[in-house]
Amino acid sequence: MAEVLVLVEHVDGTPKKVTYELLTLARSLGEPAAVFVGNGYDNAKDKLAEYGATKVYVAGDAEIDGYLVAPKAEVLAQVVQQSSPAAVLIPSSPEGKEIAGRLAVKTESGVLTDAVGVEDGFVARQSIFGGAFNVQSKVSKGTPIITVRPNSTPPEPSPAQPTEEQVSVTLSDAAKKAKVLDRVTEKKGGRPELTEAAIVVSGGRGLGEGSNFELIEKLADSLGAAVGASRAATDAGWYPHTNQVGQTGKTVSPQLYMAIGISGAIQHRAGMQTSKTIVAINKDPEAPIFELVDFGIVGDLFNVVPQLTEEIEKRKS
Amino acid sequence: MNIVVCVKQVPDTWAEKKLSSDDKTVDRESVDGVMNELDEYAVEEALKIKEAQGGEVTVLSMGPEKAVETIRKALSMGADKAVHIVDAGLHGSDALATSYALAKALGTIEHDLVILGVESTDARMSVVPAMLAERLGAAQLTFARKVEVGDGTVKIERLTDSGYDVVEAPTPAVVSVVEKINEPRYPSFKGIMAAKKKPLTTLTLADAGIEADKVGLAGSATEVAEFAPRPPKQAGQIVKDEGDGGTKLAEFLASQKFV
Ligand SMILES: Cc1cc2nc3c(=O)[nH]c(=O)nc-3n(C[C@H](O)[C@H](O)[C@H](O)COP(=O)(O)OP(=O)(O)OC[C@H]3O[C@@H](n4cnc5c(N)ncnc54)[C@H](O)[C@@H]3O)c2cc1C
Numbered sequence: 001m002a003e004v005l006v007l008v009e010h011v012d013g014t015p016k017k018v019t020y021e022l023l024t025l026a027r028s029l030g031e032p033a034a035v036f037v038g039n040g041y042d043n044a045k046d047k048l049a050e051y052g053a054t055k056v057y058v059a060g061d062a063e064i065d066g067y068l069v070a071p072k073a074e075v076l077a078q079v080v081q082q083s084s085p086a087a088v089l090i091p092s093s094p095e096g097k098e099i100a101g102r103l104a105v106k107t108e109s110g111v112l113t114d115a116v117g118v119e120d121g122f123v124a125r126q127s128i129f130g131g132a133f134n135v136q137s138k139v140s141k142g143t144p145i146i147t148v149r150p151n152s153t154p155p156e157p158s159p160a161q162p163t164e165e166q167v168s169v170t171l172s173d174a175a176k177k178a179k180v181l182d183r184v185t186e187k188k189g190g191r192p193e194l195t196e197a198a199i200v201v202s203g204g205r206g207l208g209e210g211s212n213f214e215l216i217e218k219l220a221d222s223l224g225a226a227v228g229a230s231r232a233a234t235d236a237g238w239y240p241h242t243n244q245v246g247q248t249g250k251t252v253s254p255q256l257y258m259a260i261g262i263s264g265a266i267q268h269r270a271g272m273q274t275s276k277t278i279v280a281i282n283k284d285p286e287a288p289i290f291e292l293v294d295f296g297i298v299g300d301l302f303n304v305v306p307q308l309t310e311e312i313e314k315r316k317s
Numbered sequence: 318m319n320i321v322v323c324v325k326q327v328p329d330t331w332a333e334k335k336l337s338s339d340d341k342t343v344d345r346e347s348v349d350g351v352m353n354e355l356d357e358y359a360v361e362e363a364l365k366i367k368e369a370q371g372g373e374v375t376v377l378s379m380g381p382e383k384a385v386e387t388i389r390k391a392l393s394m395g396a397d398k399a400v401h402i403v404d405a406g407l408h409g410s411d412a413l414a415t416s417y418a419l420a421k422a423l424g425t426i427e428h429d430l431v432i433l434g435v436e437s438t439d440a441r442m443s444v445v446p447a448m449l450a451e452r453l454g455a456a457q458l459t460f461a462r463k464v465e466v467g468d469g470t471v472k473i474e475r476l477t478d479s480g481y482d483v484v485e486a487p488t489p490a491v492v493s494v495v496e497k498i499n500e501p502r503y504p505s506f507k508g509i510m511a512a513k514k515k516p517l518t519t520l521t522l523a524d525a526g527i528e529a530d531k532v533g534l535a536g537s538a539t540e541v542a543e544f545a546p547r548p549p550k551q552a553g554q555i556v557k558d559e560g561d562g563g564t565k566l567a568e569f570l571a572s573q574k575f576v
């Protein structure tokens with residue numbers, strides 16, 4: 001069976017959950033082979049085996065992390081050249097999409113982004129126009145390069161003994177133009193990352209002021225959820241822009257999405273409409289968000305949310 | 318500093334968007350077109366850099382006749398001239414083809430910087446800037462929330478999941494901007510009048526040296542196999558809070574195994 005390459009997304013070597021999802025998906029399509037680029041492979045090794053990688057290509061050159069995006073595409077292109085895979089799967093993060101784009105140019109291949117599933121024959125399922133249409137797309141030229149959204153496939157372990165292959169890279173001058181001078185981490189709680197989280201609790205203008213986001217955070221923590229926000233809330237400076245959900249923010253597709261004090265404008269829906277279960281709390285029964293919900297409460301969030309959090313805590317203990 | 322700013326005309330977000338059933342491409346004729354919102358920020362950033370450093374701002378757009386409206390808007394905001402790639406052979410181009418055509422046209426325009434929006438609101442792929450950098454062999458400085466132009470160098474703050482990266486590169490560079498970077502200006506009446514007299518060059522495939530078999534529906538590397546409107550969602554359960562809304566919601570979450 002031909003190899004299906006999976007680019008490992010990781011933080012200092014520790015793979016993100018989406019990597020396991022893609023390995024699981026790759027297994028249903030061919031021979032899953034992981035490509036690890038950057039520092040910290042030791043932290044990834046056992047996990048990649050656990051999730052069924054039969055082969056791992058390792059490009060551990062420290063130089064790679066010092067430049068933006070281009071070197072990773074160069075490494076992948078080299079592996080594609082040497083292994084002629086059936087397809088390349090890449091997490092649909094901003095960086096993942098950029099790597100995919102550059103790889104597509106290098107290998108003259110078609111690229112599909114934001115797949116929510118991949119079927120036999122590398123047919124990608126996508127949801128476009130803010131969820132209004134379901135589309136099935138195919139690559140008709142070169143090696144299919146598909147970026148897949150987090151939470152598209154439940155990750156399932158399937159222990160394997162991967163063979164390891166070191167990839168030696170000589171970066172081109174073009175790949176070394178955009179130099180990373182500093183990586184700055186802005187406030188980060190212990191919460192899961194927005195695009196990866198199984199549950200997302202989002203707050204909007206209905207919260208009235210920034211300090212009331214505490215209600216959202218408490219509820220999120222009771223559920224082990226990530227916190228999101230509408231643009232009205234991020235524009236007002238109530239919550240960081242990195243947490244914005246929607247057309248000009250992040251696209252999330254969790255098991256459960258809770259919209260609290262959010263009206264459900266079309267641009268907000270564009271970022272959350274593919275969530276599996278949707279819940280809303282809003283005092284306006286006419287709010288468009290209610291068209292999307294599986295369960296909605298018409299009421300004042302300042303009464304409903306504290307009661308909900310308390311009830312969840314009670315049920316947990 | 319000579320800057321090219323890439324703008325795309327997209328269907329208005331508020332309009333009902335459609336795919337045409339004969340060739341499965343975005344129906345751009347039957348809906349109102351507007352400038353991709355993110356590209357307004359790209360135009361604004363280009364104008365700000367020009368105002369500080371001098372130089373010229375050229376608008377570059379690929380799209381049907383109608384895209385001229387969007388080009389005019391960029392000119393009326395203050396860009397100096399424009400290049401419009403328009404050719405029936407381009408219809409249905411995917412990202413690979415679009416980046417190829419834009420790169421070809423950029424070969425005919427002198428530039429130190431190319432500025433784009435981070436994403437188009439119709440395609441939502443967010444790949445064209447990176448692909449363009451790859452094709453031009455220029456530095457990729459994308460997802461910028463801040464741009465600082467130095468002497469032969471550009472430094473940006475790149476928005477990341479956890480904060481931002483400071484990234485620097487020599488010019489020429491390809492920059493894409495996020496919407497937190499600035500407040501786009503509105504075209505003034507004077508600007509709108511002036512725009513009518515600004516030079517606008519149209520390029521056909523042949524003019525730009527674009528090989529016809531690498532663009533358009535046939536030249537694209539991806540195809541839509543099937544599409545269908547999303548099935549309407551089954552109406553959910555909506556409950557009015559009578560003092561026990563939180564408890565009811567907790568019950569629902571527990572029944573779905575979220576608690
Ligand atoms: C090009 C473009 C891009 C955009 N991109 C995005 C994007 O990425 N993400 C995004 O979110 N928006 C985006 N927007 C903005 C979008 O159009 C809306 O303005 C925004 O989503 C509104 O945020 P909101 O729902 O929090 O506020 P509102 O629409 O003001 O809704 C607040 C809601 O809270 C309810 N409420 C008030 N008080 C209470 C209370 N005490 N208890 C319960 N409910 C209460 C109200 O009934 C109301 O429904 C974009 C807009 C444009 C033009």
Ligand SMILES: Nc1ncnc2c1ncn2[C@@H]1O[C@H](COP(=O)(O)O)[C@@H](O)[C@H]1O
Nearest residue numbers: 323324379433434436437442443444445
């Ligand atoms: N046809 C086009 N003409 C000019 N610029 C474009 C075109 N398509 C995409 N772009 C630019 O590329 C950016 C990202 O688009 P996309 O990769 O399609 O999400 C946009 O914000 C535009 O600046």
